[in-house]
Amino acid sequence: MAYSEKVIDHYENPRNVGAMDKDAQEVGTGMVGAPACGDVMKLQIKVGADGIIEDAKFKTYGCGSAIASSSLLTEWVKGKSLDEVQAIKNTDIAEELELPPVKVHCSVLAEDAIKAAIADYQSKQ
Numbered sequence: 001m002a003y004s005e006k007v008i009d010h011y012e013n014p015r016n017v018g019a020m021d022k023d024a025q026e027v028g029t030g031m032v033g034a035p036a037c038g039d040v041m042k043l044q045i046k047v048g049a050d051g052i053i054e055d056a057k058f059k060t061y062g063c064g065s066a067i068a069s070s071s072l073l074t075e076w077v078k079g080k081s082l083d084e085v086q087a088i089k090n091t092d093i094a095e096e097l098e099l100p101p102v103k104v105h106c107s108v109l110a111e112d113a114i115k116a117a118i119a120d121y122q123s124k125q
């Protein structure tokens with residue numbers, strides 16, 4: 001199976017790899033696993049007082065498509081409101097990265113992780 005150039009770019013130069021303090025009130029953490037393959041993705045957001053996402057970080061233990069999906073998503077969410085981010089679909093990610101059908105679940109992982117991060121953030125407010 002061939003990876004698209006965009007996947008390879010994010011895989012080789014992942015954006016926003018790292019971690020934030022999960023106990024901080026302004027940080028939301030989402031950690032999800034894919035039952036199909038065992039890959040695990042952690043995505044974190046830091047939300048400003050104005051409700052806009054200031055920063056995002058990820059750590060993904062998984063395939064190239066999962067790493068690329070989370071890397072791309074951390075870029076997309078910065079500067080957006082939580083409502084705007086809720087509207088991002090895994091299909092947007094799959095389309096941008098030109099994921100083949102067998103790799104679409106990797107983008108689902110990213111959507112699930114960001115939704116879990118938002119839910120975690122909201123539960124702390």
Ligand code: FES
Binds near residue numbers: 037039061062063
């Ligand atoms: Fe092997 Fe995802 S299936 S890393």
Ligand code: FES
Binds near residue numbers: 036037062066103106
């Ligand atoms: Fe399972 Fe990519 S193969 S997340």
